Amino acid sequence: MTQPRITITDDPAAAAAEKIAAVARARGHIALAGGRTPRAAYEQAAALVEDWSGVTLWFGDDRAVGPNDERSNYRLAREALLDRIAGPAPVVHRIHGEEGYEAAAGAYAETLRAVFGEGVPALDLILLGIGGDGHTASLFPGTPALAVTDQPVVGVPEPGLEPFVPRITFTFPALNAAREVVFLIEGEGKAEAVRRAFGSPPDPAAPSAHVRPDPGTLTVLLDPPAAAQLEGPA
Ligand code: 6PG
Numbered sequence: 001m002t003q004p005r006i007t008i009t010d011d012p013a014a015a016a017a018e019k020i021a022a023v024a025r026a027r028g029h030i031a032l033a034g035g036r037t038p039r040a041a042y043e044q045a046a047a048l049v050e051d052w053s054g055v056t057l058w059f060g061d062d063r064a065v066g067p068n069d070e071r072s073n074y075r076l077a078r079e080a081l082l083d084r085i086a087g088p089a090p091v092v093h094r095i096h097g098e099e100g101y102e103a104a105a106g107a108y109a110e111t112l113r114a115v116f117g118e119g120v121p122a123l124d125l126i127l128l129g130i131g132g133d134g135h136t137a138s139l140f141p142g143t144p145a146l147a148v149t150d151q152p153v154v155g156v157p158e159p160g161l162e163p164f165v166p167r168i169t170f171t172f173p174a175l176n177a178a179r180e181v182v183f184l185i186e187g188e189g190k191a192e193a194v195r196r197a198f199g200s201p202p203d204p205a206a207p208s209a210h211v212r213p214d215p216g217t218l219t220v221l222l223d224p225p226a227a228a229q230l231e232g233p234a
Pocket of ligand 1: 037038061062128129130131135136137138
């Protein structure tokens, strides 16, 4: 079982930006996280790497909305990263949420299959956040998506937290096939979820506790408030 590598720092966004930049320089496949936390990391990553040619960007999840919707994770990435890249652009595979969560999930799975072939796609880096309920991507507690093992992507008709709009999300097999998974987590509001997901023992009711890439690595980047309920030296 992969043990999380816990890093507590006053600037987890900078640490995440370095992780993203390293894979971008290696022309790898990166899945971006949504929500509010990653914005600063994306802005810093855009400043660290000028030439993104050969890089392929994916999304670990998105809301079933169009690319200009303020709830769109793609819009966050466009504003904080894509529009700030000074040199050659990456290939970007957007989740077409405006087609509805079922059609968008099927299309995204097909795109992954076209790029990675049959079997579970193994991205080089997947960036994730965590919700106060322990969810990650759009894998919410007590939902059917948690049990999906035969698809890399699935639709989520009823998310467990706002925005209450259907989602499209990577499944655990796709998350755990990554060479590197990095959680970027800030704020005391996430401290309990961090303890449940990455403490000893983890709480199996927290979906993030099931993100354990193997043979890939798991890094958890935390600011001190988010780490407040973890015991012992990090
Ligand atoms: C989403 C994200 C989700 C997010 C967490 C944390 O689509 O909402 O993928 O998993 O990472 O909810 O969100 P914040 O960074 O806004 O706290």
